[in-house]
Amino acid sequence: xxKITQTQPGMFVQEKEAVTLDCTYDTSDQSYxxxxxxxxxxxxxxxxxxxxxxxxxxxxxxxxxxxxxxxxKSANLVISASQLGDSAMYFCAMRxxxxxxxxxxxxxxxxxxxxxx
Amino acid sequence: NAGVTQTPKFQVLKxxxxxxxxxxxxxxxxxxxxxxxxxxxxxxxxxxxASEGTTDKGEVPNGYNVSRLNKREFSLRxxxxxxxxxxxxxxxxxxxxxxxxxxxxxxxxx
Numbered sequence: 001x002x003k004i005t006q007t008q009p010g011m012f013v014q015e016k017e018a019v020t021l022d023c024t025y026d027t028s029d030q031s032y033x034x035x036x037x038x039x040x041x042x043x044x045x046x047x048x049x050x051x052x053x054x055x056x057x058x059x060x061x062x063x064x065x066x067x068x069x070x071x072x073k074s075a076n077l078v079i080s081a082s083q084l085g086d087s088a089m090y091f092c093a094m095r096x097x098x099x100x101x102x103x104x105x106x107x108x109x110x111x112x113x114x115x116x117x
Numbered sequence: 118n119a120g121v122t123q124t125p126k127f128q129v130l131k132x133x134x135x136x137x138x139x140x141x142x143x144x145x146x147x148x149x150x151x152x153x154x155x156x157x158x159x160x161x162x163x164x165x166x167a168s169e170g171t172t173d174k175g176e177v178p179n180g181y182n183v184s185r186l187n188k189r190e191f192s193l194r195x196x197x198x199x200x201x202x203x204x205x206x207x208x209x210x211x212x213x214x215x216x217x218x219x220x221x222x223x224x225x226x227x
Binding site: 004006033035043044045047050091093095103104105106107108109110 | 148150152157158159160161162165175205207209211214215216218220221223
């Protein structure tokens with residue numbers, strides 16, 4: 001069974017500073033994919049970044065990067081130069097297969113990030 | 118581009134009433150999913166449909182039924198609503214690894 005663990009109850013960061021949101025996962029699969037989603041107070045789920053288990057380099061998307069440590073089974077999200085609009089709930093999720101065909105996502109419980117001006 | 122459309126956006130039900138949450142996608146995605154989100158619990162999978170004509174239970178299927186009406190539409194039915202089903206429901210679709218979520222349905226059962 002898959003499991004995603006997000007243990008930070010809530011995070012605070014000063015505007016313009018970097019912040020790391022932690023995610024560990026548990027799977028016996030060799031092929032899997034890891035996702036991060038942002039959920040602002042308006043409620044929609046916004047895709048941020050993706051890392052495949054066979055990807056050799058850490059994924060980056062603008063101010064978002066994923067610190068992927070496969071041996072430790074961690075996939076931490078790093079947000080650089082935080083902005084007030086980054087205040088939201090952040091979810092880590094895992095997909096069963098690398099290619100994603102017909103595979104469901106399993107989510108962690110989420111982390112609330114608050115950016116202070 | 119509409120993406121994934123969920124209706125209704127808000128609903129209040131009395132205990133024991135039934136209702137169907139509708140979901141439609143216009144991206145020609147094969148797979149569709151229903152999740153519920155509760156405070157402190159993240160999103161939990163209720164049912165999913167890997168392709169038209171197939172449905173499978175997820176983590177929390179009790180009290181729900183689904184229908185994959187065609188490739189575009191995947192509905193979630195509550196036959197006899199209970200207060201424990203008060204939640205925000207998300208529909209999602211996917212093809213080759215990319216997932217698109219609807220905007221959610223906030224359901225309150227009183």
